Amino acid sequence: MTAELRSPVRTQISGARSIVVKIGSSALVKSSPTDISDGLDLERLDALADALESRMASGTDVIVVSSGAIGAGIGPLGLKKRPTDLATKQAAASVGQLALAHAWGTSFARYGRTVGQVLLTAHDISMRAQHANAQRTLDRLRTLGAVAVVNENDTVATDEIRFGDNDRLAALVAHLAGADALVLLSDVAGLYDGDPRKGGARMIAEVAGAADLDGVIAGSGGALGTGGMASKLSAARLAADAGVPVLLAAASDAAAALADAGVGTAFAARDTRMSARNFWVRHAAETRGRIVVDDGAAAAIARRKSLLPAGVVGVEGRFLGGDVVDVVGADGAVRARGVIAYEAAEVAEMIGRSTADLPPGLRRPVVHADDLVLRS
Structure with missing residues (x-):
């Protein structure tokens, strides 16, 4: 870790005893510019599981929020691009969710770990009773030593009750589970003040408050996902506002991100953590x-x-x-x-x-x- 990346917020993230790690579709699904139907990239998924296992072996509780269900279902259904209509999205998710859960289970089985799948909709989080039930399930999985892999329940979620992207879901889960930190892994190295693909953009190492975001232009998602930098920035600010520090980094840097948080962009959390009830009222209800x-x-x-x-x-x-x-x-x-x-x-x-x-x-x-x- 370079000197400028040694900071209280990064120390807080690297030392967190419980974290939520969100992994984007682009990090899990094979794709080419012309064909996104290649399915899950098991080699990259194993590398991510290795990094997660290393963090868990150090004594940290980890909850995984995994995208990729729709992308994993595109190939088996013979589709050549991400569907745009709700019914086909749900069909792809129903196929891909099986493949995704099996892949995570197989990968973590190498370390003798059991995986539990938790599927949520925005409605589950918005209703106080379901919200509490989801919280109890996540807590129980952790006490039983299982790895919770969370995803949006795309097979039943409608446009009206969707989270919109798994970045927001991850921020909500981080607070729901009482996590000490949130790590967002995707295909970008961090937050830039512009589009890094166009050149001339500067990566922002740390965000202490709104003033650090002046002039930042965040774009939407790519072919495989629904997120993009705009959703990651929104999720990071949501979590930080609730008292959870956030690290945004590239999935290819997962090992470093989960070891010492010395890569990517770190978002400092507010000084006091919002109560679970107030968080639910403001962000989830x-x-x-x-x-x-x-x-x-x-x-x-x-x-x-x-x-x-x-x-x-x-x-x-x-x-x-x-x-x-x-x-x-x-x-x-x-x-x-x-x-x-x-x-x-x-x-x-x-x-x-x-x-x-x-x-x-x-x-x-x-x-x-x-x-x-x-x-x-």
């Missing part, structure tokens, strides 16, 4: 409606005060008490998310009224300060 508030209520929320009926000017959507809603200002901008205390019809009757004028059963805040999470 599915919102059921919107509460429109006046300027006074918006200012109070910004000071982390409860939302009272007097500050409500509108209600949108159908929701029940305990659902998550967006709290928006008069300009339509989302100011916060929160767990609503009442159903939509009750809030509609409370609009603009003083708490003292309401029946005893409706005198709680519409959203208590403890249930509000400001939008970043």
